[in-house]
Amino acid sequence: MRARIDEIVFDCADPAKLVRFWAALLGGTPVDRSADWSYVDVEGFTRLAFQRVPEGKTVKNRVHLDLDAGDIAAAGAEAVALGAELTGGVVTDAQGSFQVLRDPEGNEFCFVAV
Incomplete structure (x- = not known):
């Protein structure tokens, strides 16, 4: 079986704010599915999604x-x-x-x- 990347998800504190940053940077229309989940479809790339999590970022990204x-x-x-x-x-x-x-x-x- 081969899987394919459906979307790349960022954990974050404010999905609506972060999706607007990335949409402005890369293009696409930000979509707020809920207060806890937003995404943007970037032309020529996979969807970037942003989900609210309770903890903050503490270390360097691994990806x-x-x-x-x-x-x-x-x-x-x-x-x-x-x-x-x-x-x-x-x-x-x-x-x-x-x-x-x-x-x-x-x-x-x-x-x-x-």
Whole structure:
């Protein structure tokens, strides 16, 4: 049997707020299914969903999204304007460049350019 990814789910404190951040960043229309569950269908990608949990984030994500930004500086500035936080500077090596950010609830993600 082979499974396929149906959606990627983020645990969070405020699903409605977080889905609007990601919808603004990636495109798509935010949907609030309930006060505890929101999602956005991102064109060309799987659904991102956000579920309310009682505990806060305490450690680094074990999984994160790498987003092809093209212009990392411009993408980072836009993300910050939407509520993200930059963590460190742009890192460049022989494989390309990346910038680590945190969404409004502290979930790490990267803008990449290869």
